[in-house]
Amino acid sequence: MEILQNNLVLLALTFGIYYGARQFQKWSGWIVLNPILVTIAVLIVLLQLTGIRYETYAQAGSYIEFWLKPAIVALAVPLYQHLGQIRRQFLPIFLSQFAGCIVGVVSVVAIAQMMGASRETIISLAPKSVTTPIAMEVCQAMGGIPSLTAAIVVSVGLFGAVLGFKVLEVWHIKNPYSQGLSIGTASHAVGTSRAMEKGATYGAYASLGLILNGVLTALLAPFILKIMGV
């Protein structure tokens, strides 16, 4: 099974599984079968069955993960296209972002504390709503486990992408701008990619939520954690 550890074989597998998962979702029509989620699950099972270490896969995976940073820069395009509209709603956007950021960090830390999670886990959970590079940075600075944060961040993103719009509808948040903004705030780039599928406007507001909550969390999370005695 030596050949399975080859970077190019692992890359081809990742592309192939993702493509298959996408086609399967389209064919079955089940939104819950998010292709990102399915691909991650299939790959984990596959790696465990073949005994390939994560470090080996991560080497191949780094070629894919690498594109995350340029993709975040590319979000400048939808943001620029909606800038005029966003400027007219400065106050609603700023107020909702500020509240979203504080609620996100305080609630996850408070619940984890009450349920007796370890300190490392609590710190790794704190930046869960924001995009991976920011979340890992915040986690590292506070003494958490950055790769646990990365894994949690992706899970939160998947949760928001799969169920976010359902949750919003249940709570009667029907305005498309508010929906996009909340999805980006709560579930960063994974949620944003889902919002993009729904339409460019949803996507632009989701990118805005992703950016603002990212910056606010990077600035506020350390203080919130200190105040909450973590």
Add this chain to the structure above:
Amino acid sequence: MTDFKFSYDYQATMIRQCFIIFGCLAVGEVIVWLTGITIPSSIIGMLLLTALLQAKAVKLEWVKGMSDFLIANMGFFFVPPGVALMLYLDLIKAELLPIIVATVVSTVLVLVVTGWIHQMRMKKKTLPPAPPLQGGE
């Protein structure tokens, strides 16, 4: 000859797109390196590119193709960091309940609080027409 000219232009366009996007990222890296700021270089790069587009220093069509490609595939780029979950299966199993309850409840709270405040404040203004729904549900 026309074929040659076409591919030459196409290549030049691709390179310019890469230059602009990676250039913004590189400036972000330099700013982080110089100031030690904790904001990731990618976010600085995004804000810089937005500013360049706004200032008309960069034309939209100079970055549109590449950025459409990157944004359309953004979800896929999260697969490898997601596979890192397998490293923490034991830790996650040991603290499964607090992790799941805290993340799910908190994520729902963020969605509802953000959306609710934004929607409430927006109602006081005249709404621009709602965008058409495409794809998805």
